[in-house]
Amino acid sequence: MIKFFKVLLLTASCGLPAFAQAAGFPQRPVEVVITSTPGSTSDVLTRLIGKDFAETTGQPLVVVSKASASGLVGSSQVARARPDGYTLLLGGNTTMAANVHLFKSLPYDPLKDLAPVTLATVNPLLLVVRSDLPVKSVQDLIDYAKKHPGELNYGAGNSGGKVSVALLKSLAGIDATEVPYKGASQAALDLVAGRLQFMIVDPVVVDSFVKEGKLRPLAVTTKERLDSMPDLPTMEExxxxxxxxxxxxxxxAPRGTPDEVITSLHDALVKALNSKEATDYFERMGMIRKTTTPTDLTTFVQDQIATxxxxxxxxxxxxx
Incomplete structure (x- = not known):
């Protein structure tokens, strides 16, 4: 999986496409449906690049939050939307890959109903615990969980939070109870409030809590350490x-959106994602920017469904 990410990074770094605007597009704001709550990575990211997008196209990006279990509502809404480029989905591993395996029947088909525009980011996650929990390392958490079987609760606001912890439980042989949420930011608030003991989450969601000392990061979920947190070990380490x-x-975008509109959206979004403001933000948050062509994103989604x-x-x- 990570090797595929690296190939995409090399592909994206070969050159930035010039912005090519389809005739008459856009003439009004472009709505971006996110399937998480306000304050989530999806929300912050889209608002961040919205300024540059507006400068390029003359129209803003408007974030529309449709938080629901596994993103079914927002994804279905975009899949059924008019294919004119004015409604986009900020999808990810949950909506575009995991749901294929987590639901017996989906109200949309990620490959048939949605047209790729560009990949945006690859996000290593953080394993974090409440700072008042007597746990200073991953091994401490494993030992603590084994001493208190079934007593630990963790929050999951999406499939990433669900599967990343399920993987930890399976590989470490521990027991803990999942508490589902509509979004990771809500789960993080309950973690800080003491209703949960730990979670695995996007760094941006818990950044302020970590800086305030309310949450303690224990490890990063990728094979490589984060440049922004060089002393934090990987889970394997x-x-x-x-x-x-x-x-x-x-x-x-909805499947059937004209190719020239997809090209306009792609070029404007890639330009915004490569802006200095976005670059600084990604580095600060430990996120990895990865932009692609629509064709490469199709291949990527197919690979992710298999993964x-x-x-x-x-x-x-x-x-x-």
Missing amino acids: AGVKGYEYASWLGYF WGKLVNIADLQPQ
Whole structure:
């Protein structure tokens, strides 16, 4: 999985496309449907690049939050939307890959109903605990969980939060209870409030809590350490052999959107994602920018669907 990310990074770095605007597009704001709550990575990211997008196209990006279980509502809404380029989905591993394996029947088809525009980011996740929990390392958490079987609660606001912890439980042989949320930011608030003991989450969601000392990061989920947190070990370095996980985000339009409109959206979004403001933000948050062509994103999603089949099997999750 990570090797594929690296190939995309090399592809994206070969050159930035010039912005090519389809005739008459856009003439009004472009709505971006996110399937998480306000304050989530999807929300912050889209608002961040919205300024540059507006400068390029003359129209703003408007974030529309449709938080729901596994993103079914927002994804279905965009899949059914008019294919004119004015409604986009900021999809990711949950909506575009995991749901294929986590649901017996989906109200949309990620490959048939949605048209790729560009990948945006690959996001290593953080394993974090409440700062008042007597846990200073991943091994401490494993030992604590084994001493208190079934007593630990963790929050999951999306499939990433669900599967990343399920993978930890499987590989480390621990027991803990999942508490589902509509979004990771809500789960993080409950973690700080003491209703949960730990979670695995996007760095941006818990950044302020970590800086305030309310949450303690224990490890990063990827095979490589984060440049922004060089002293934080990977899960494998911390003793969980074979552990590797990263989430991702990308922009999608309804299938049937004209090619010239897809090109306009792609060029404007890639330009915004490569802006200095976005670059500084990604570095600060430990996020990895990865932009692609629509064709490469199609291949990436197909690869991710296959990868998630393996992850769901390892985590022993049954489709609903």
